[in-house]
Every structure is written in C-alpha cells, then in structure tokens.
Amino acid sequence: MIRPFRVSFNEACELLSIGRDGLYKLMRADNTFPRPIKDGSSKQAAVYFDCQDLANWWQAKKLSA
Numbered sequence: 001m002i003r004p005f006r007v008s009f010n011e012a013c014e015l016l017s018i019g020r021d022g023l024y025k026l027m028r029a030d031n032t033f034p035r036p037i038k039d040g041s042s043k044q045a046a047v048y049f050d051c052q053d054l055a056n057w058w059q060a061k062k063l064s065a
Contacts, residue, residue, distance in 0.1 A: 006037065006048040015054065033057055 002064035007015065013023050026033055039046045 003051050005051060007054065009049070009052050010063070012049045012054060016058075024059050032060065 007055070007057055009020070011022065013020055016023065016026075018026070034057055035047055036047045039048060
C-alpha cells in the first residue's frame with residue numbers, strides 16, 4: 001500500500017481520531033508535534049502535514065508511554 005507524502009488538516013484529524021479543535025490544541029501544547037506545511041502564501045492556502053513526520057511522532061509517543 002502506498003502512503004501519501006502529505007495529508008490534509010482534516011485527514012490528520014481522522015488519522016489521530018481527534019477533532020479540529022483537538023488538533024489545534026495538540027499543535028500548541030506539544031512542541032514535538034510536526035509543524036504544518038502551508039501550500040502557498042495566501043491566508044486561505046491549504047495546510048498539510050508530512051505523513052512520515054506524523055507517523056514518526058506517533059511512534060515516539062507510543063514508546064514514551
């Protein structure tokens with residue numbers, strides 16, 4: 001199965017089983033959480049996350065629990 005290189009904000013919420021508010025809180029509270037990548041310079045440009053960064057972050061969280 002091929003994994004995407006990047007996932008949208010909503011897809012990241014689905015992968016982590018949290019809502020948009022939860023993802024915003026996680027981004028503010030956890031300095032180790034991957035930073036989003038903005039696709040463009042406009043205010044309304046889409047925001048993505050690197051899929052491998054999310055997977056690595058999740059593995060590190062599992063190991064530290």
